Amino acid sequence: MPTPSSPPLLYLEDLAVGDTFVSPTYALDAQQIVAFATQFDPQPFHMDAQAAQNTFFGGLAASGWHTMGITMRLLVQSFPLAQGLIGASAQLHWPQPTRPDDVLQVTSTIQTITPSRSKPDRAIVEVECITRNQHGAPLQKLVCKVVAFKKPQ
């Protein structure tokens, strides 16, 4: 639920193609990378810095799903749709691995707004969300479709 410091909630009428939202930052560390991987992606290159040396990644790297989880947290903080962020589908690319001590930030840009044919109170909003580290390097590109609702009459 929004707190007094939350940005105002967004309805469909508040959104336009090209609108951009910049998230707060999130500081990652090796301990978080290992904790996530232990639970959801238990592979050596996400769990053990030593073992990761001789893998594809050449060193400890976060699970792509961990990068996505942090991205989701930052989206909740920066793209406050009135009824919540409800995803119908998503496309993901990871141009390079997320590393320990990366500081993540997400920039989201509305690509398309498609009114629902069957439900006149809502539309599907396609958003491109780029997650970058503190050097500006893109770690993840997410294109997702979320549901936006009109203001109650």
Place this chain on the structure above:
Amino acid sequence: MPTPSSPPLLYLEDLAVGDTFVSPTYALDAQQIVAFATQFDPQPFHMDAQAAQNTFFGGLAASGWHTMGITMRLLVQSFPLAQGLIGASAQLHWPQPTRPDDVLQVTSTIQTITPSRSKPDRAIVEVECITRNQHGAPLQKLVCKVVAFKKPQ
């Protein structure tokens, strides 16, 4: 790292279009749903069964990224590529929400195998992974591209 009970590791030569892999099962509960959401997707419909009643979901639902995290864990257990599961990209759809007490299982089917033009030791393997609950209802469809390596000569 594989344990004595792990299935044999798979190299590119072991894979063919149409090959199917069935995962173990994973039992979810409300406590896990809330714990994941608190960390990565802090929205009322993923965190509070009471508040979720009056939302789009009509009751507590897991974050789609939680369903994906569990799916990844089950993939690591059931699709043992020799150098690990390294994803380049992914497409996701969630036909219906994952609920408390759902028991998840993933069926993965190889769709295409595309040899790398620049690196003859590997190929991109496209896999469709359907996550179902104990009633057989599809909760998530993932199509991902992973890297498979040839056996060392």
